Amino acid sequence: MSFRKRNIGLTSPSPLSTSTAQPSPTSTPGVRPSPLDGRPTTSTGTPSLDDLLAGHAGLALGNSLLIEENGTTDFAAALLRYYAAEGVVQGHTVLVVGVGEGWGRELPGLMGTGGKGEKEEQGGGGGDGGEKMKIAWRYERLGEFGTGGRTAGSRGGSALVLDISPPTPNRGPISPVKGQTEPTTPAAFTHSFDLTKRLTVSPGSITYIPVSPPPSSNPFSTIIPSLTRSLNSTPPTTIHRLIIPTLLSPALYPPHSSTPTHLLPFLHSLCSLLRSHPARLSAMLTLPLSLHPRSTGLVRWIEHICDGVLELAPFPHRVEVEPPSGKAGKGEGENPQGIVKVHKLPVLTEKGGGGGGGDDLAFSLSRRRFMVRKFSLPPVEGDQEAQRGEAKVDIEF
Template identity: 30%
Template sequence: MSFKKRAVVSNSVPRASSSTLSGSTFAFKAKKNIPIGTRLSPYNGQLLISTGVPSLDDILCGGIPLGSLFLIFEDRNTDYAKLLLKYFITEGLAHENRVLVASADEEPQTLVKGCMWLSCDDDDMDNVRKEGSDNYGMKKEERNHDKNDENDGREEEGEGDKMKIAWRYKGLKKLGAQVPVPPSIQNKKISLDKLPSSQEDQSTQPFCHTFDLTKRIPEKIINAASLSFIDVIEVLNADESNLYEKLFNEIKKILKEDNKQASLSDEQATSQNVLRIAIQSVASPMWPIAASSQEVYRFFHALRGLLRSTNNVAVMTIPAHLYIHSAGGVSPSISSIPFMKRIAHVCDAVVGIESFAGSPQTSNSIYTSQYNGLFHVHKLPTINSLLAPATKLSILSGGGGDQLGFKLRRKRFSIEKFHLPPEGGVGERRTMASGGDDGEVENAHK
């Protein structure tokens, strides 16, 4: 039995080039544009948007997934949760996203007007063109003040200062180090010939902008933005029942007017904008009707189902009186309250703020000198994954740790790993003698 090589039948049709296969499945298709202000997750390819706070984005493994519901537990007697909501709104306005604001504690328009703005805006760019300054015409005293503010009132170690404990510790990361702040224009040397234009490519835009709490959003930005407002008190003018059902219908109506995904072509759908929904203090005493827990739960469940198949994200805050025990004392854990446990279960991500100023318990001065309070992570988003990506990729919440603290300084809000100062650590304090001469240098624990 003999074996012969099978003859290959030659095809008379010439091999098609890559240009002729443009309509076939083998052709390389152009990369579709993702929505403005989003980026792909390195873990599961989920589209993410920024909260406006770099450290909070790190806790959520890059940002909030599109189509998710994010809940923030407010703190008693403080507005830190409201500040996070403003960061979320301002980040959307900086990316020219559509923003929907609903509130009953104050007018939604007032909430937006009180938001912070970019550390470097168009007015600063005009100053650069006029003065030719690399620091946007800032005075020397102002720049020094900003540096002191970034150092949190602590002296920075010089380049020559090194640890005297052991040489091998010099390469270790400093305890409590922050998440690196995204590069902003203000801390770079600016070339006057290459100033960013208004039609800059989306790929060059920062995912998370750098905001300055001392600045307020300009009126022209608010007028040009795509904003929608829902005053919860006005929703009940026609009918004083079914508040949450009417609020859900109002949100659904706005989504239908803005999205219209079914009638869009592929090119329009790829460039579709993101809608950010911000609801302040759900079920607070300022809401006209004290709804039952079932109505609140149905509202959360229906809103989550509405968001899941869209390019929209909702961030809501809930007041402290709903999850803090009436006997006094703060309850960081929500597992002991069945109603809040159900609410947290229906949300995709849940965090809580516990400030030292709002706590009925006396806080040690060691804590208050370093932090403004504790930051609790109750639930991390697990969309398109079995395990929360943040447990593997996050710097702050990696490994499931919940030892986080937050700081509010003059220009920024940040979240860091909570830790105590080293035991035996001392700081020098110079006192003046009663006679006017310099007294001795005392060592005092911070």
């Protein structure tokens, strides 16, 4: 005999039990989820640098990146300006420490499509007419997601199928169906900038935080309060970018700024703010190693507190023949100008980190862009077989 009740209708579950769908991706401009673990990331303004940051395709929010540089060059300043220009274009709150408004007027402008040199550098300047090859309008913007050398379909190996159906007669504009909205083009995650142009910065787009004057005991006492006020006075979806150029430089900081009792508490407070706002704040700093070598204990502590540490080691100066004006082709800026040393990458997950694991990396800065790529030494000048790509086979018995 069965004690199971029969003829009982199935009741629909409560709304609370069905609400297991994942939340929609963030709609904040300039922010997208990481392909590794889904944490929000933002672009540094340099696509090749985004690809280097532990496979997150950008700088994970809530983290800091330290750029060290050897010698008397200032290649790291170009990375800071790209980072600031990307924030201004995306509408983020950009805060710069220690410099004046003149620094903001030197930000690179967006790369346009009107110049001949720009088309040649992008690989599309082949004909006299100067017109790019066009495909179907629905595929024109395909591949903008992750333009740092890896397109959207490069990992899956999917093929591009063009629609070759005959065009329909022109019947005028088609009105959308009631209750449906037209699809909107997603905002670009990163942009291409041109160092030969200047970005038009509206008043109030960049906040300049001065260093405390010499009578003050702590030169970093104004940075954390200013950053905290900006975070508390803006909406929760506002992204902040903190930029600290040439940390501990005597041109911007007093001599006692390198005292550990002043610098280390400031860096710890900045790290605490980054952890308290993991979806709103990121920071990028530069440090001249010619003034503060890595062998000192202070620099080691700075590297330990920062989440990511990269070092730029420029090659010795060499005079190169530049192409005539207006004839800058694809080879412009391909000659490496220094080595990129990866000391630490931010947010390494259990899946591992990508970029710079065991590869030698080099950087090059042209008139229009900063690029990080793999580096290998050229063949010896007298070795003609190696220059032609032929391998030597020498077998002795």
